[in-house]
Amino acid sequence: MAEKTSYNIGIEPQNVDYTLRERVSSLCNNILNVAGTDAQRKGFGVDVLGRKGHSWVLSRFAVEFDYRPEQFTSYDIATWISDYNRLMSTRNFTLTDGEGVEFGRAVSQWCMLDLATRQPLDMTTTADMHSQWMVDCPSPMERPRRVAAPSEEGATTFLHRVAYSDIDFNRHMNTLRYIDLMVDMLPIELFAEQRKIRMDINFLREARYGEVLTILCADRGNGEWLFEIRSGEHSVCLRAAFCFV
Amino acid sequence: MAEKTSYNIGIEPQNVDYTLRERVSSLCNNILNVAGTDAQRKGFGVDVLGRKGHSWVLSRFAVEFDYRPEQFTSYDIATWISDYNRLMSTRNFTLTDGEGVEFGRAVSQWCMLDLATRQPLDMTTTADMHSQWMVDCPSPMERPRRVAAPSEEGATTFLHRVAYSDIDFNRHMNTLRYIDLMVDMLPIELFAEQRKIRMDINFLREARYGEVLTILCADRGNGEWLFEIRSGEHSVCLRAAFCFV
Secondary structure, three states, rough: OOOOOEEEEEOHHHOOOOOOOOHHHHEEEEHHHHOOOOOOOOOOHHHHHHOEEEEEEEEEEEEEEEEOEEEOOOOEEEEEEEOOOOEEEEEEEEEEOOOOEEEEEEEEEHHHHHHOOOOEOHHHHHHHHHHHEOOOOOOOOOOOOOOOOOOOOEEEEEEEEOOOEEEEOOOOHHHHHHHHHHHHHHHHHOOOOOOOOOEEEEEOOOOOOOOOEEEEEEEEEOOEEEEEEEEEEEEEEEEEEEEEO | OOOEEEEEOOOOHHHEOOOEOOOOOHHHHHHHHHHHHHHHHOOOOOHHHHHEEEEEEEEEEEEOOOOOOEEEEEEEEEEEOOOOOOOOOEEEEEEEOOOOEEEEEEEEEEEEOOOOOOOEHHHHHHHHHHHHHHHOOOOOOOOOOOOOOOOOOOOOEEEEEEHHEEEOOEEOOOOOHHHHHHHOOOOOHHHHOOOOOEEEEEOOOOOEEOOOEEEEEEEEEEOOEEEEEEEEEEEEEEEEEEEOO
């Protein structure tokens, strides 16, 4: 059995918002970078998979932050894969501040995709390379929930054309920018005070350079917000739920 | 006389574009972060100035990149202040890759602002704190040019409301996002090949949260592009010139 692996992260001025605390999108970006770096170091990153015509694709992602840490502080992200089945590999994270307090956690669920057919691969036959890295420790929070479509009635909408600065090496919209677009539709006052945040995202289809996205945002009351991002009229790219306590 | 100071920068996945090379906005962001860090370490950063009710404000900025470096490489940014006069302090930069090749350079010119009156201070009386840090080495490139207003005829325009994810600790639009907005209006093919880039920016007024910006982009031919970013109808926030060789 393998052990959890830890990565240290420093918070720079470009990572914080007007409260001098790290933005949610930056926290999530660091978590996903740790996933990529850890897979690469252990020999099952997108570099190795790419040579076989395969890739990891993020399917579901959930995070919880008890607070958002301040500029010029640093924290550790510990990560481990707890299990996988035919369709999904589950990678977990905990975030621990300089005082040793766990202030955040995340669960990500990944499919392995055949890049030629764009179909998911059966991981019980293809993912042997990562089976030695399983850690006997459960996910640190409730796994990502299935997010319902928001009701269009009363929802606010925002249009955005996927631009050069939004895309990654695949010319697909990157996750950081999806989160920024959604957070930008929330009342800015939500970030003025320290609140516990939970966010669940279901990724359904990648948005590509030049596509025009519609972001729907529905306020469900009690600090709950539902989002849907569509390309064109009907094609849903992702759904997300934010919860502020 | 002081010496130049050097900072090492690593390029992570979130810093690159679809060519796997660092985005211009990320290169500029690293340069400006080095300016902030270097001033802070030497005792004349915004932290110390803030206690006196003063702040540094970026007035003009020019960069040259011979090429854009690749993901997972690193480079050094050397920085030094060469001189100052009543109105402006000039901070210089060179960027050197792992092989020792200088591939980029920058010149930034800063005013010192009285935060209460929003008026520039006479630095010959207030900037003693940084006079011991002058380095006897000229700017490594032509200093930032004055940029002309683009002609409205034939210019393309883009509207953007300043959002939560665009703003810094002051609730002002950050420089990184200004550059992203401009670059996003250029043909994406400009970045497919390696080209030398020069960019000059004149900052005229800060854009604040919620303001609606109009970005004007004029193609002047021969790889030259002029930009103007306005808030509302007439108030100009910045002008910039990009030149691709």
